[in-house]
Amino acid sequence: MKLFDSLKQFKTIKPDAEFTQRSRTEILLSPQAAPRTMRGVFAFLHIVEAGAAVALVGFFILIVTGIFPATRSITPIQYSVIDPEGLHAEAQAIDMQIQLADIEYPQVTSTVAGGVTVASPAALTKAFATVLGAQATSSASTSVAAAGESTSTASTTTLSVDQALQQLSH
Amino acid sequence: MNHSKAMIVSALFALLVAGAVGVAAFRAPVARAAVDCGISASDIAQITAIQNDPSLTSTQETNQELALRKTLVGETIACAQQEVQTLQTNLASTTVESDAQPLQAQLLGNLNDASNYYDLALTKLNSVGIAGSEAIAQEVLAWRAGTFLPLSENVNNFILWAQNQNLFDTAQTRMTQTEQVVSFLENISPNSALQAAFDSAQSSFGNAESENAAAKTALAQNLSPDQSLGLIKQSLDSLSTTYQNFFTVSTLINNLLPQ
Numbered sequence: 479m480k481l482f483d484s485l486k487q488f489k490t491i492k493p494d495a496e497f498t499q500r501s502r503t504e505i506l507l508s509p510q511a512a513p514r515t516m517r518g519v520f521a522f523l524h525i526v527e528a529g530a531a532v533a534l535v536g537f538f539i540l541i542v543t544g545i546f547p548a549t550r551s552i553t554p555i556q557y558s559v560i561d562p563e564g565l566h567a568e569a570q571a572i573d574m575q576i577q578l579a580d581i582e583y584p585q586v587t588s589t590v591a592g593g594v595t596v597a598s599p600a601a602l603t604k605a606f607a608t609v610l611g612a613q614a615t616s617s618a619s620t621s622v623a624a625a626g627e628s629t630s631t632a633s634t635t636t637l638s639v640d641q642a643l644q645q646l647s648h
Numbered sequence: 649m650n651h652s653k654a655m656i657v658s659a660l661f662a663l664l665v666a667g668a669v670g671v672a673a674f675r676a677p678v679a680r681a682a683v684d685c686g687i688s689a690s691d692i693a694q695i696t697a698i699q700n701d702p703s704l705t706s707t708q709e710t711n712q713e714l715a716l717r718k719t720l721v722g723e724t725i726a727c728a729q730q731e732v733q734t735l736q737t738n739l740a741s742t743t744v745e746s747d748a749q750p751l752q753a754q755l756l757g758n759l760n761d762a763s764n765y766y767d768l769a770l771t772k773l774n775s776v777g778i779a780g781s782e783a784i785a786q787e788v789l790a791w792r793a794g795t796f797l798p799l800s801e802n803v804n805n806f807i808l809w810a811q812n813q814n815l816f817d818t819a820q821t822r823m824t825q826t827e828q829v830v831s832f833l834e835n836i837s838p839n840s841a842l843q844a845a846f847d848s849a850q851s852s853f854g855n856a857e858s859e860n861a862a863a864k865t866a867l868a869q870n871l872s873p874d875q876s877l878g879l880i881k882q883s884l885d886s887l888s889t890t891y892q893n894f895f896t897v898s899t900l901i902n903n904l905l906p907q
Contacts, residue, residue, distance in 0.1 A: 560901045575812060576884045636688055639731065640792060643785045644789055648782060
């Protein structure tokens with residue numbers, strides 16, 4: 479029973495008043511944790527900082543590898559100027575057009591069935607123009623006929639417009 | 649850079665293909681007129697056969713010969729109409745800048761006049777005899793030589809000139825880019841050979857441009873087709889010379905850049 483009485487006395491134990499005062503003071507003077515809102519701002523700034531660092535690294539990688547599309551606008555050299563393939567292709571297009579211009583379409587001949595070659599309508603028109611300009615009407619038909627002989631022989635040969643008109647004009 | 653190269657090469661390949669199609673279209677009128685549309689010598693020979701047929705009376709002979717002649721002259725003029733229509737189609741489908749559109753419209757109008765001329769000849773054919781049909785054939789033949797041939801050649805020259813304008817635009821872009829690069833390099837380190845090559849390119853391109861403009865003027869003033877075609881050829885030759893100079897400039901720039 480004495481033991482129980484002793485244990486009950488523990489309820490009345492109190493710290494020393496001076497100790498209590500000193501402990502309270504030390505606790506109040508110790509550093510306090512930052513408020514929750516301030517921690518959020520710092521976290522956001524950390525994320526921005528990390529993102530900016532990654533973006534900067536990526537930008538420099540693109541610049542170094544030359545993939546960045548704006549490289550051309552920030553560098554003075556236009557690579558297409560010294561690109562031989564592009565130059566060659568453009569020059570080839572011009573050569574092709576020169577060949578096209580060199581085709582004297584009025585004098586082009588076309589081969590028809592039977593292997594007989596006849597002059598094109600425009601070529602004959604040109605020939606007739608020469609003949610008509612140089613000869614009197616009476617002799618023109620003879621000259622035209624002679625011109626016609628050299629261009630068409632086979633009866634199945636398709637006549638040009640001018641050949642037909644010439645033969646139908648007399 | 650590789651991506652850009654691929655784009656340039658692809659674009660020029662497309663230009664070449666378009667050019668090839670243009671060549672085919674350019675020559676189509678001649679081939680089509682000769683093969684699809686003409687009448688044969690044996691058709692003409694039927695006239696002689698009628699004239700020499702002893703079984704026909706004089707009236708029968710005249711009537712049959714007249715009918716045959718009208719048919720043949722009519723078919724021939726219809727073929728000539730097809731030539732005009734082909735030229736009209738080719739010309740109308742040619743894309744030109746706004747400053748060349750009046751000229752294009754003028755040529756289309758001239759082709760329309762040609763078509764009207766043939767319509768008139770066909771109408772006249774209905775009411776003539778044998779001598780009249782011969783006269784119409786002669787008239788149409790002479791008109792074609794004096795009027796239609798120069799017109800058709802000028803139309804073809806205009807189409808050729810219009811096709812050239814893309815080449816000139818491309819060359820102008822290249823000239824501008826080259827000028828920037830040469831100017832930049834000259835500021836860093838003057839190079840007389842590079843400057844001389846670039847000056848030559850500018851000079852030949854200037855010639856090409858003035859000849860190109862003169863060709864357009866010749867077409868607009870309806871000068872002889874040989875004159876306009878000659879100017880077109882000169883402008884292309886000058887443009888080709890410009891590209892030879894571009895090659896020289898390109899080589900010199902490559903040598904100046906660090907390898």
